[in-house]
Amino acid sequence: MALVLITGGTGTLGRQVADRVRRSGDEVRILSRHPAKPGAPREPGVQRFVGDLATGRGIAEAVTGVDVIAHCAGGPKDDEALTRTLVAAAKKAGAPHIVSVSVVGADRVPMRSRIDRTLFGYFAMKLATERVVRQSGLPWTVLRASQFFELIETVAGALSKSPVVPTFRGLKFQPVDVQTVADRMAELIRGEPAGLVPEVAGPVVADMAVFVRDYLQVKGKRRALVPIPLPGAAAHAIAAGAITAPDQAVGRQTWVEYLTTARGPR
Numbered sequence: 001m002a003l004v005l006i007t008g009g010t011g012t013l014g015r016q017v018a019d020r021v022r023r024s025g026d027e028v029r030i031l032s033r034h035p036a037k038p039g040a041p042r043e044p045g046v047q048r049f050v051g052d053l054a055t056g057r058g059i060a061e062a063v064t065g066v067d068v069i070a071h072c073a074g075g076p077k078d079d080e081a082l083t084r085t086l087v088a089a090a091k092k093a094g095a096p097h098i099v100s101v102s103v104v105g106a107d108r109v110p111m112r113s114r115i116d117r118t119l120f121g122y123f124a125m126k127l128a129t130e131r132v133v134r135q136s137g138l139p140w141t142v143l144r145a146s147q148f149f150e151l152i153e154t155v156a157g158a159l160s161k162s163p164v165v166p167t168f169r170g171l172k173f174q175p176v177d178v179q180t181v182a183d184r185m186a187e188l189i190r191g192e193p194a195g196l197v198p199e200v201a202g203p204v205v206a207d208m209a210v211f212v213r214d215y216l217q218v219k220g221k222r223r224a225l226v227p228i229p230l231p232g233a234a235a236h237a238i239a240a241g242a243i244t245a246p247d248q249a250v251g252r253q254t255w256v257e258y259l260t261t262a263r264g265p266r
């Protein structure tokens with residue numbers, strides 16, 4: 001039985017990964033900045049450690065004695081710095097295998113201008129984070145996943161609050177169900193360190209407008225879609241498919257299935 005620390009174990013991906021690791025019989029330690037809510041049910045085989053990768057508080061304790069770290073914590077910025085803190089603590093704790101999640105196309109989105117960095121700096125940040133993991137001296141595995149349906153739903157929901165919905169003209173996405181990503185993470189956690197492994201993406205590559213239109217239809221909303229061209233080399237690359245992986249279309253669920261399926265603990 002291995003002891004697996006899951007950073008971001010309260011997040012969209014991390015919750016699913018924690019569930020799979022626990023069900024496979026390994027011991028799960030979840031890192032969160034917040035203690036469990038009073039009265040929240042305690043799952044056998046799951047411990048919660050309170051710590052913050054931004055400040056380092058509680059991280060040495062969280063990594064002590066673990067065999068594997070599934071690094072699912074992250075945010076829109078500071079990913080690289082959070083990962084440096086994690087890696088530094090892990091090295092002192094005996095060099096566990098780190099399995100980290102990145103984004104499809106992290107190395108295929110060019111950053112030639114301020115516009116590229118402003119609009120799509122996330123991809124450069126994830127690439128820098130990958131580098132931290134790769135150069136950490138820890139045994140490592142990195143899985144690149146495309147956008148989760150949850151993210152597309154959040155974006156489509158926010159955009160469709162307005163009667164006129166802007167969509168970024170020509171940008172290609174291939175979103176994936178988080179279950180598929182979590183399944184792959186669970187396999188990698190059980191396996192040997194494998195370096196950069198094949199990407200994971202959903203069954204359909206399409207323009208952003210297609211996903212937004214499906215969303216509006218399923219939600220029964222009528223909105224005008226206005227395609228907006230985005231400038232810059234990064235947008236150009238994304239329109240050419242840089243953040244898609246058609247050869248790795250392994251996601252089982254379609255976007256419309258996701259939208260029409262009752263959500264709940266899975």
Ligand SMILES: NC(=O)c1ccc[n+]([C@@H]2O[C@H](COP(=O)([O-])OP(=O)(O)OC[C@H]3O[C@@H](n4cnc5c(N)ncnc54)[C@H](OP(=O)(O)O)[C@@H]3O)[C@@H](O)[C@H]2O)c1
Pocket residue numbers: 007008009010011012013014031032033034051052053054055071072073074075082101102103104145146147148149151
């Ligand atoms: N969402 C996507 O479409 C997508 C696609 C490809 C790759 N990814 C990558 O997958 C990973 C997980 O994404 P997600 O969408 O599941 O994230 P999420 O739902 O936003 O959850 C983020 C997690 O990070 C934790 N976290 C944030 N800041 C932290 C800090 N300073 N210290 C400790 N923990 C911290 C949060 O824990 P607490 O709030 O409990 O502290 C939370 O569990 C990220 O690395 C992301 O870049 C995401």
